[in-house]
Amino acid sequence: MATAILSTVHVHAQGASNAKWFAPTIQEVEIVSDWKQGDAGIIWADDFSAPGALAPRYHDVGSSAGSFGPADAVGLGNSRGLRQHYDSGQVSAGWAWRFFGDHPSVGGPQYREVWARFYHRFDTGFVGVPPKMARMGTFATGDWTLGFMAHYWWATQGSSRGRAIADVASNIATTGNQPVQRGYNNFERWLPVALSTFKADTAPNSERWICYEMRVKLNDANMLNGEYDYWADGQKIISITGRNIVAAYTARGINALQLDTYWNAGSPREQSRFYDNVVIATHRIGPARSPRTPLIRRTPFRPIGSEQLMEWHLQVAPSAARDSIVWVARTMAGGTESVRVDAASGTFTGNRTMLDANTLYVVRASAVLRDQDSSGWSEWHGEFLTSDDVSSIVVEQARSALRAYPSPASERVTIEGFDDGAIEVVDCVGRIVLTERNESTRHRIDVDVSRLASGLYFVRNGAQATRFVVSR
Template identity: 25%
Template sequence: MINRPNVWLTILICLFSLGLTQSPAETIFSDDFEAGKLKDRWQEVNIRNAEAGGLEARPQYVHSGKASLRLTSLANNGQESGSQVIRWFMPGYGHLYYRWYAMFAEDFDQGDLMHWTGFRGCRIDDRWSGFGRAGIKPDGTDRFFTGLEPWRDWGRYPAPGALNFYSYFPEMKPDRDGVHYWGNQFFPDSAFVVERGRWYCFEVMLKVNTPGQHDGEQAFWVDGRKLLQVNGMRWRDTEMLRLNALVFGVYIHQARRNNTCWYDDLVIATHYIGPKTE
């Protein structure tokens, strides 16, 4: 007897290999946060209570329209704290961009370590494979991740810090302890330090590699200016691993105070998007 689910999975993998599942120019998701309910647009909403985030209507915290998304890492006596939303686009893509506007609160100060926003690669048969396992190196078949994050470099930069990619991939380097594999960082040649209390247009591109090859890429732009391009990435070793999740969040490792960021005008597409022209 033919196992039909396996037949369809094989066909799907073949289509991925031929590039037939991704049109030349396609917008796959957008959210201007005007719809009224986050759970109608995001499959996972991890916001503890109203203080930790939600839809924002105060005009000074909205980039365009009448609403934005507010996410707050609540004070937690120096322990970890965060709020996040997740959008999957299964089974996934090979080359995507996401563009959004964001503003950090005028008093934002994470201390040292935080995570912000990023693309994740999950197995097409397990959307959760790209989550968890911090400090563990991907094996090429389970997951990959790249986040755009501000980094204070232990006080060298004012809060929230200088932008960098924080990436998990099979060839990442270990921590100094030789045991843990924390995200490897990629910086522009010139540091870009984010200012608090103003809106920026951010855009990130990630291109997966041919399985086992070093032809993957990642790049980011701020206000339409490309600041970093990284080539030669090996993100995966199997077609079962695709680019298929986006996380917006504010996660702080040692949360001693409330820290807030606002998001607006998100677009995920198979092509470069650029700043709004309206």
């Protein structure tokens, strides 16, 4: 006999701020690594560093005549990322499906609980809120019949406009054990919508890279114990428990993730949005790793009328203890857009010479205009995780011709664009795991990585560097 569990919904509020409109927003914090070495919980990952189109890394892609695809210098740190471009009025602007686990076309293990994480940013000056961002669910058959789908979407109407929502649909009747409707995007029932207070179109969330994450745990057969959680910028913004997601359906688990840019009403103007660093795992993922002296970049200042940004300020604090500020930047001129968290650019508290290892931090900023009007402090935002080793390797891909692909890779990696001299493959803690020398004039080699553990690796050649992922 099934035991009923009360359904609960927790929607978490975002911290309030009295800052004025011109308080700076942190666009991004430098990252140096992402996937953990040897982490068996990583199902799949992509940082878009591989050259070429999304296929075959993604199983179903809608490129919308070039509107949607990888591009140089649009990802985190000006790396290669995923760009989606809307023309004015455009509705269908591209998508990418990654299948995994027991998807009918993959034939792998069944997963009943899965996390998916990705970074997303709206371009500077973006207007409006496209309702779609990502979805994760179950494909039951080869004809695209679904078991369920959890949507990470944005509300678009009324006072809720721009707020993140969890909108989950099931294609299994409340006491059923098989899909009811046939074909894609057809469902038998929709679960109650969960509306968060996290908004995409308000400071400090617009125009910056935000780490989003979603978790779905399927209910046991005929039990009200399904769960789903959504995070934004390190904060859990929606938490749902006690749900009947798939009733008694157990034939397949969670096996698909989609990045989705459909805009039902059409974009009001020509503009772009971006994705980077996608990870699917069997455990909480969290933000990518940053060096212990990271470079922090603010969003561009957009004046109203004749206002001029004269100076700005920055503070860093542990995410778990935001009153305990650990670094204060020296006053920066208005034309300065980035600062490194080190002793040369600011002051650490205590005996620190850099941020603590393996610690979550947040930042806040303030600014002063030409008439000495002060913005006050922004909300704490931009959560990042420091690396666990002092010898963090900084990769500035935009300045390097060096390439390593495919990424993710399982057996072999092609490295090209290097100069004469040794080519070193280095793990996340700075250990050299492979050394190669170019014996041809083509400046291109194939490297066997079949013995390397799953994780992130760096390729060094003189002053050049790039990265690739091993994933199995």
